[in-house]
Amino acid sequence: MKKSTMFGLLMLVVRRDLILAMRRRxxxxxxxxxxxxxxxxxxxxxxxxxxxxxxxxxxxxxVAALLSSMLSLGRLFSADYLDGTLEQMMLAPQSLSxxxxxxxxxxxxxxxxxxxxMAPVLGLQFDxxxxxxxxxxxxxxxxxxxxxxxGAIGAALTLGxxxxxxxxxxxxxxxxxxxxxxxxxxxxxxTSGLNITAHLSLLGAFFVMALVFTPxxxxxxxxxxxx
Amino acid sequence: xxxxxxKYAAPATFYGLAGKLIPWLAVAxxxxxxxxxxxxxxxxxxxxxxxEFYRIIFIHVPASILSMFLYMIMAGYAxxxxxxxxxxxxxxxxxxAPTGALFAFISLWTGALWGKPMWGVWWLWDARMTSExxxxxxxxxxxxxxxxxxxxxxxxxxxxxxxxxxxxxxxxIYFSVxxxxxxxxxxxxxxxxxSMHIAMQQAMFTMMAACWLYAMAVVFARVRTxxxxxxxxxxxxxxxxxxxx
Numbered sequence: 001m002k003k004s005t006m007f008g009l010l011m012l013v014v015r016r017d018l019i020l021a022m023r024r025r026x027x028x029x030x031x032x033x034x035x036x037x038x039x040x041x042x043x044x045x046x047x048x049x050x051x052x053x054x055x056x057x058x059x060x061x062x063v064a065a066l067l068s069s070m071l072s073l074g075r076l077f078s079a080d081y082l083d084g085t086l087e088q089m090m091l092a093p094q095s096l097s098x099x100x101x102x103x104x105x106x107x108x109x110x111x112x113x114x115x116x117x118m119a120p121v122l123g124l125q126f127d128x129x130x131x132x133x134x135x136x137x138x139x140x141x142x143x144x145x146x147x148x149x150x151g152a153i154g155a156a157l158t159l160g161x162x163x164x165x166x167x168x169x170x171x172x173x174x175x176x177x178x179x180x181x182x183x184x185x186x187x188x189x190x191t192s193g194l195n196i197t198a199h200l201s202l203l204g205a206f207f208v209m210a211l212v213f214t215p216x217x218x219x220x221x222x223x224x225x226x227x
Numbered sequence: 228x229x230x231x232x233x234k235y236a237a238p239a240t241f242y243g244l245a246g247k248l249i250p251w252l253a254v255a256x257x258x259x260x261x262x263x264x265x266x267x268x269x270x271x272x273x274x275x276x277x278x279e280f281y282r283i284i285f286i287h288v289p290a291s292i293l294s295m296f297l298y299m300i301m302a303g304y305a306x307x308x309x310x311x312x313x314x315x316x317x318x319x320x321x322x323x324a325p326t327g328a329l330f331a332f333i334s335l336w337t338g339a340l341w342g343k344p345m346w347g348v349w350w351l352w353d354a355r356m357t358s359e360x361x362x363x364x365x366x367x368x369x370x371x372x373x374x375x376x377x378x379x380x381x382x383x384x385x386x387x388x389x390x391x392x393x394x395x396x397x398x399x400i401y402f403s404v405x406x407x408x409x410x411x412x413x414x415x416x417x418x419x420x421x422s423m424h425i426a427m428q429q430a431m432f433t434m435m436a437a438c439w440l441y442a443m444a445v446v447f448a449r450v451r452t453x454x455x456x457x458x459x460x461x462x463x464x465x466x467x468x469x470x471x472x
Contacts, residue, residue, distance in 0.1 A: 157385045161375050170371055174364040175396050178403035224384040
């Protein structure tokens with residue numbers, strides 16, 4: 001067997017997970033449809049006044065993105081866990097953290113990135129301005145990977161538990177609050193003419209921190225769950 | 228003389244020690260509660276700005292401080308258990324969680340009761356209140372994860388990891404909420420009375436000590452039942468006089 005490099009391994013896992021996701025497109029689509037539906041419910045719930053909707057838009061989009069990423073996190077490890085692939089992955093001589101990082105990346109491409117692409121359309125429904133939309137997209141691009149990475153810890157801890165989905169949200173949502181605050185804060189700042197670099201820098205810092213720590217923590221969590 | 232530092236790290240010896248300590252802690256706690264409440268209600272003067280309402284801080288402040296300290300202690304025990312694989316540490320962590328959650332809840336509840344007469348609202352999205360609420364969520368997540376895993380060893384280790392991740396996140400969450408709040412609105416009414424009256428300080432510290440002792444007594448009592456449950460198949464448990472009958 002050819003000895004693969006760290007990066008090669010990463011790409012291998014990402015490719016495999018993407019192929020698997022493409023074989024079951026319905027899973028990907030339902031997450032996206034859920035996102036669109038939750039966002040569309042808000043105007044029905046709070047009334048159609050445009051001024052209020054414009055102010056609420058970033059928060060609504062972000063909360064919906066948080067909820068829909070919780071929805072798909074349950075699938076991050078469960079299929080591999082049930083058919084025994086995960087056990088084989090843990091036996092592999094390569095670093096489990098790297099494997100986990102690959103799975104996180106694939107998860108983001110499948111469930112986070114479509115939300116980023118969909119968000120501007122939904123933002124227009126809430127009458128967001130062009131520059132607010134740009135900041136929203138940047139925030140989502142930086143923030144949704146963090147949701148996938150932090151969520152992976154919860155997914156690994158709740159692997160194979162009854163009621164795992166609800167429990168997962170209970171564990172992960174409080175940890176995602178900083179992302180929510182600064183990503184929506186950036187949009188608020190740009191609409192009120194303030195500087196957005198502080199918000200985006202903090203988001204970037206969270207992203208880097210998550211990138212460094214979460215794969216390792218998730219790998220530990222998987223070892224705890226699988227032993 | 229060599230001291231065996233790890234003697235009470237064994238559940239069997241700690242069970243006996245905790246059993247001996249609990250009555251002392253409980254009695255001391257009850258007495259301090261009585262003294263603290265007496266000073267708080269009868270001796271401490273009425274506050275110039277807040278009238279009688281300020282007296283709720285005698286329970287509110289100790290509860291808030293304990294809820295935060297207990298999370299740190301819980302995460303510390305969780306880390307010990309995860310690193311050194313000591314059984315008692317994990318048991319202590321899971322024994323502390325409900326008491327910590329209780330104090331977080333008391334802190335929020337009394338805060339709301341104080342907020343209504345002082346601010347006119349039960350709840351403000353103030354930085355400290357919001358982070359206390361999130362702290363309560365973290366406690367509940369810990370308890371829920373521990374409760375939903377049947378295998379005690381996996382439950383201990385999984386919730387320990389969660390507690391550690393949470394403790395890394397607590398400062399981040401606190402500062403996020405703080406900056407979020409200052410971005411949204413000016414700082415709310417602050418408790419900036421002149422230096423506290425001496426009787427108020429005495430009441431506060433007495434209540435604080437009472438709450439600490441209460442927390443220790445309850446945690447020890449809870450950890451004793453956890454020890455009995457986990458070690459029920461060992462011989463030393465079978466030889467205990469309270470188990471034999």
